[in-house]
Amino acid sequence: MPTDPPASPWKRSPQRPDAKPRAQRRTRGEEVVETSGSGAPAPHVARNEELRLYGFNAVQAVFARRPDAIRKLYLAEDRIPRLQPLLKWCVANRVGYRVVDEADLRKLAASAHHEGVVADVLREAPQSLTAWLETLPPEPCCALWLDGVGNPHNLGAILRSAAHFGVSAIFLPKHSPLALSGAAARVAEGGAEAVPFVRLGRDDNAIAQLRGAGFQLAATVVRGGEDVFAADLPQRLVYVLGAEGEGMDAALAGACDLRLSIPGSGVVESLNVAAATAVLLAQWARA
Structure with a gap:
């Protein structure tokens, strides 16, 4: 049996994978504002400044070179042991992650070739x-x-x-x-x-x-x-x-x-x- 990672900033739940826990969102009209653990608004990131990555080596390469670019992480349960260093970093830096099933990973990646992990990261400008x-x-x-x-x-x-x-x-x-x-x-x-x-x-x-x-x-x-x-x-x-x-x-x-x-x-x-x-x-x- 895989070892459970440290407590995640996101709760495991059957809700859709792109939803955020209630404790981590406030709403201004139709705008969703992400918050940190202290309740302060997180810096706004334009959608075109983020990139959704998938594949084990692709995600690990970002973690190795520029971990601060990682904004969210989704993974399959069987990837927990190999991703322990990344999960511990997420907990220490209050970056949300969630364990999801195969169907959700396919939807998130829009691909069957996700290799058990998907991450939203900041795009690096040329x-x-x-x-x-x-x-x-x-x-x-x-x-x-x-x-x-x-x-x-x-x-x-x-x-x-x-x-x-x-x-x-x-x-x-x-x-x-x-x-x-x-x-x-x-x-x-x-x-x-x-x-x-x-x-x-x-x-x-x-x-x-x-x-x-x-x-x-x-x-x-x-x-x-x-x-x-x-x-x-x-x-x-x-x-x-x-x-x-x-x-x-x-x-x-x-x-x-x-x-x-x-x-x-x-x-x-x-x-x-x-x-x-x-x-x-x-x-x-x-x-």
Whole structure:
């Protein structure tokens, strides 16, 4: 039998998992105000500033790196032993958690792949390129520029490979809607906490800044590029990756210093963007 965790700030009850105990809520008209144990209103957090994560490694990675970002926790009873350090931290810091059943976890995660734990956490805002460059150490460095990539499972797989190979950042174009989601974080298996997002300004300004910091940009293309396995890759490199199907913006590809392709048998047209990223990063790491 699993050992019960310390007393939870939330009571176990058959009510729906997104409801809050009466002792922890006050109502002003239709507005629900969360309170701390002292009854003082908790700081308001806008809905778009929070992210619902699920998956054991995704939640554990947030706990290891920025535990103060955790706002609520839901877990299956059989996860209590493995999550004891997190549960004790929740009690010590008055963060609510609740043991819920499988059906509730599926509803909370909107997925069957919750792995027994769901958490609401504060979303980490992307850095600016200027801020990122200011803290970059003077050593070999690889970053990824994602132009049009939107599938959350591809993003998650890219983040996992990026974390594995020590990528320094994921660059997001100025108007890209791409953002970390629960699905992407689960597929990343903790990698989402290891690789920062950097929001770019205008493409031409970003390229100038990166070149000024010693980077070369490589457009990754299905055909017509230099064989990545034979190319002399620079120590400071930005791989520019386009969406499957339409690829990257032609003007952006034309502004890059290199054009690289991954040779194959020709039986299929190409690798998908996540698989291609892993190959490209492995080649940079061994160069």
